[in-house]
Amino acid sequence: MMKKLTATALAALAIGAAGIVPGQAGDVRVMWYSDGVEGEVIQDILNRFMQENPGINVILDNVAYKVVQEQLQIQLEAGQGPDIARVTNLKALADHWLDLTPYVKDPDYWRANFGDQFDWMRPDGSSIIPGFMTQITLTGGFANKTLFEQAGVELPGPKATWDDWAEAAAKVQASQQLPAAFAIDRSGHRISGPNVSYGANYIAANGDPAPVDDGVKTFAKKLVDWTAEGKHSKEVWVSAAGSTYRAAADDFINAQIAYYYSGSWQIANLSTKIGDAFDWVATGSPCGTAGCSGLAGGAALVGIKYTKNPEDVGKVMDYLASEPIVKEFTERTLFLPAHKGVIAKGGIDFKSDDPNVKAALNKFVEASGEILPNAAALPAWKWASAYYGALVTRISQVMAGELSLEEAYQRMDEDIADQVAQAKK
Amino acid sequence: MGSLKRNIGAALAAPVTAAAALIDKPLRAWQSATGTGGMATFFLAPNMLIFGIFVLFPLVVNFVYSMTGGTALFLPDRPFVGAEHYERLLDCTDYTDPRSCKDxxxxxxxxxxxxxxxxxxxxxxxxxxxxxxxxxxxxxxxxxxxxxxxxxxxxxxxxxxxxxxxxxxxxxxxxxxxxxxxxxxxxxxxxxxxxxxxxxxxxxxxxxxxxxxxxxxxxxxxxxxxxxxxxxxxxxxxxxxxxxxxxxxxxxxxxxxxxxxxxxxxxxxxxxxxxxxxxxxxxxxxxxxxxxxxxxxxxxxxxxxxxxxxxxxxxxxxxxxxxxxxxxxxxxxxxxx
CATH class of the missing domain: 1.10.3720.10 (MetI-like)
Structure with missing residues (x-):
């Protein structure tokens, strides 16, 4: 009774806040967020699905990314929520995903084409089919080529280090009177590729978080120093408390920085908003002492196990995961596909007239070969979120002058240990 | 003009008067059975019910939450940890220096x-x-x-x-x-x-x-x-x-x-x-x-x-x-x- 009451109250709260009501019989509700144009593309695809399947009414709820991050969990804990959701918090909520195995036409097709990422989104040791990645992402950098040219500064080469990029961007900053030379999104995920490039390993032998090591310390110190020197944009990291996410894409789009470290999902956004205002190039990840690693990740479309229409969910998922639809979605959204068959067959014709786009996508494909093992392990590691949150919170405090680096490292270890201890209760 | 106003007023008041007459007898019976205290309770009950559901109940639930641990959201899924969270929040060597505090x-x-x-x-x-x-x-x-x-x-x-x-x-x-x-x-x-x-x-x-x-x-x-x-x-x-x-x-x-x-x-x-x-x-x-x-x-x-x-x-x-x-x-x- 108590559980039912709490569930109802929590669901009412979360649903009220998200403005989403549970689907009726015959309805399949999809909670979706967009970084670029994918909301329009998926709506178009779903309209065609509904024409071919008149008995199934798919309702696409386009919500802000923050809604997915903050409110979906509450709905799920209450046994409510949409029937399908597009999520990036793949592992932490894995207990709520529907096993699609009995509801899809050919489970082996799913395993063969999407199986490499299933462990990213299912509980450890599980063998369910939880969904599929709508895109594979890789963190990496973008340079404003026009600003570099105007400043007479050469773009650093393929094996350039973080120091090389910081130095080159600082020359552009000085020449073009920019507020900052470069910016990295305020996110623990985003600085984990660079950390690993300097030798960091987050995962201890028993699978629990390892103490903050020299790899993390090396890059954290560089980032703090660059911020203090005015090279790295202070606004992005210092302008919030806690683990709040802040992207620096607008600074890059408005040509306020010469170099931007984010990821492949920004390509459509940059292309749409920059247009022909200036030329830009993707650079892959700058190098550290251990390598030039980015961090893979992405968004997945997962079935929710509390759905009243699992059969219909299976049909929608089968349609969206089919090879021609994945190829079309990839070409129109400018995302990197996760579908092995689509990748193997090649011939993806990205729909963009922007010459920067194809070059950028090729660069990210090339950079995916640089991912170091310690970075490759992170998407499927269940404590990654705890690590990322502690990194952002404490490094920001150092940048704001509230903590020394040594105090921050100690606090990071304590924060991570506390969160893991809570989660294990 | 004055009589027109009076007539309109009377016409508008008629349904209210009729409704009052309808509930007058049961209310009087209720009052004689329970006394004035009972009547007060009767009229306060809806407000108290709303207050109880939307203020008191969440307050009690919140207090119970504060005595439980873990990351689960459902109360029955959360282990009892007593005053652990309060101890964590109040654990400081020097209350004027946040850096000396556990949290x-x-x-x-x-x-x-x-x-x-x-x-x-x-x-x-x-x-x-x-x-x-x-x-x-x-x-x-x-x-x-x-x-x-x-x-x-x-x-x-x-x-x-x-x-x-x-x-x-x-x-x-x-x-x-x-x-x-x-x-x-x-x-x-x-x-x-x-x-x-x-x-x-x-x-x-x-x-x-x-x-x-x-x-x-x-x-x-x-x-x-x-x-x-x-x-x-x-x-x-x-x-x-x-x-x-x-x-x-x-x-x-x-x-x-x-x-x-x-x-x-x-x-x-x-x-x-x-x-x-x-x-x-x-x-x-x-x-x-x-x-x-x-x-x-x-x-x-x-x-x-x-x-x-x-x-x-x-x-x-x-x-x-x-x-x-x-x-x-x-x-x-x-x-x-």
Whole structure:
């Protein structure tokens, strides 16, 4: 009774806040967020699905990314929520995903084409089919080529280090009177590729978080120093408390920085908003002492196990995961596909007239070969979120002058240990 | 004309009279069976039910949450941990130095909130008083000016935060004006001092109209003959303010201070939109801490958030009791005057 009451109250709260009501019989509700144009593309695809399947009414709820991050969990804990959701918090909520195995036409097709990422989104040791990645992402950098040219500064080469990029961007900053030379999104995920490039390993032998090591310390110190020197944009990291996410894409789009470290999902956004205002190039990840690693990740479309229409969910998922639809979605959204068959067959014709786009996508494909093992392990590691949150919170405090680096490292270890201890209760 | 009005009035009252006649007998029977106490309970029951469901029950559930651990959201799935979260929050070697506390972010939020309350309430009371005094004078277009000062109160806090963020950001309106005037742009929201000052200032701007209105009502209730008598005696304006205006405005002033105090302790929305709690944690206030821990962090801790909100609630209860006590004293004084 108590559980039912709490569930109802929590669901009412979360649903009220998200403005989403549970689907009726015959309805399949999809909670979706967009970084670029994918909301329009998926709506178009779903309209065609509904024409071919008149008995199934798919309702696409386009919500802000923050809604997915903050409110979906509450709905799920209450046994409510949409029937399908597009999520990036793949592992932490894995207990709520529907096993699609009995509801899809050919489970082996799913395993063969999407199986490499299933462990990213299912509980450890599980063998369910939880969904599929709508895109594979890789963190990496973008340079404003026009600003570099105007400043007479050469773009650093393929094996350039973080120091090389910081130095080159600082020359552009000085020449073009920019507020900052470069910016990295305020996110623990985003600085984990660079950390690993300097030798960091987050995962201890028993699978629990390892103490903050020299790899993390090396890059954290560089980032703090660059911020203090005015090279790295202070606004992005210092302008919030806690683990709040802040992207620096607008600074890059408005040509306020010469170099931007984010990821492949920004390509459509940059292309749409920059247009022909200036030329830009993707650079892959700058190098550290251990390598030039980015961090893979992405968004997945997962079935929710509390759905009243699992059969219909299976049909929608089968349609969206089919090879021609994945190829079309990839070409129109400018995302990197996760579908092995689509990748193997090649011939993806990205729909963009922007010459920067194809070059950028090729660069990210090339950079995916640089991912170091310690970075490759992170998407499927269940404590990654705890690590990322502690990194952002404490490094920001150092940048704001509230903590020394040594105090921050100690606090990071304590924060991570506390969160893991809570989660294990 | 008069009889027409009466007839319309009678026609409109007829259904009410009929309904009253219909329930009159059962109510009388109920009253004779239960007495006047029973009737009071009967009429209070709907309100008490709503209060119980929407205030008391969540309060009790929140307290129970604060005694449980883990990251699960369902109470039955959460293990009992007793006072663990309270111990964590209160574990400090030196309460004046948040860095000596186990949960340094909580104590930073407490310190920031305390400083914010003192500055915001103090300054807002002064600004509201000055505004009310000005608006009480015989100004041209007085109603217009009253509306201008009250207008920000009608805005959503999120809108307030966004407007001021647009003004204060690096490429914002204020820096544009500074630049045009030949000054150096300042990055207001990444400087610890200016960000805190902005949080205080914006909050005052958003709410001062409401408190000025309360004080204005108080000013207008002061009998004019007192001022006339003072004028005839040749009393200086400053003395009139300290000896007549301020003492007679004290009850309104008290309401303003206590309401502003309670609201300042709960500060969240406009500052969250404006600064996000930054730079660093310099505008991290208690409500944002609770929100971050309970809802926004990647691995949430609802028990810790609940414990922090119980502690904050305790502070608010103390403030409310002070308000009730002072109100009672004031009404006692007013009765004897």
């Amino acid at each position: 340094d972010q909580f104590w930073i939020a407490v310190r920031n909130t305390a400083l914010f309350v003192v500055l915001q309430v103090g300054l807002m009371t002064v600004v509201a008083m000055i505004t009310a005094l000005i608006l009480n004078r015989d100004l041209r277009a007085r109603s217009f000016w009253r509306a201008v000062f009250f207008f920000p109160v009608l805005l959503s806090p999120v809108v307030v935060g966004l407007i001021w963020r647009w003004i204060l950001q690096r490429e914002g309106l204020l820096n544009f004006m500074l630049y045009e005037l030949g000054g150096e742009p300042v990055v207001w929201l990444t400087d610890r001092f200016w960000a805190f000052a902005a949080a205080v200032g914006v909050s005052i701007w958003a709410h001062v109209g409401f408190y000025a209105l309360i004080l204005l009502a108080g000013l207008q209730a002061i009998p004019r003959d007192l001022y006339e008598a003072a004028e005839m005696d040749g009393t200086r304006p400053g003395r009139v303010f300290w000896r007549i205006t301020l003492p007679l405005l004290a009850p309104n002033l008290l309401v303003v201070i206590v309401l502003a105090l309670i609201r300042a302790v709960q500060i969240f929305d406009e500052v969250y939109v404006l600064t996000g709690g930054g730079p660093g944690t310099s505008t991290l206030f208690l409500t944002q801490y609770i929100y971050e821990v309970g809802f926004a962090s990647l691995l949430r801790n609802p028990g810790l958030a609940a414990a922090a909100s119980i502690l904050m609630g305790a502070v608010l209860v103390v403030l409310t009791l002070i308000q009730l006590n002072l109100s009672r004293r004031n009404s006692g004084k007013g009765g004897g005057r």
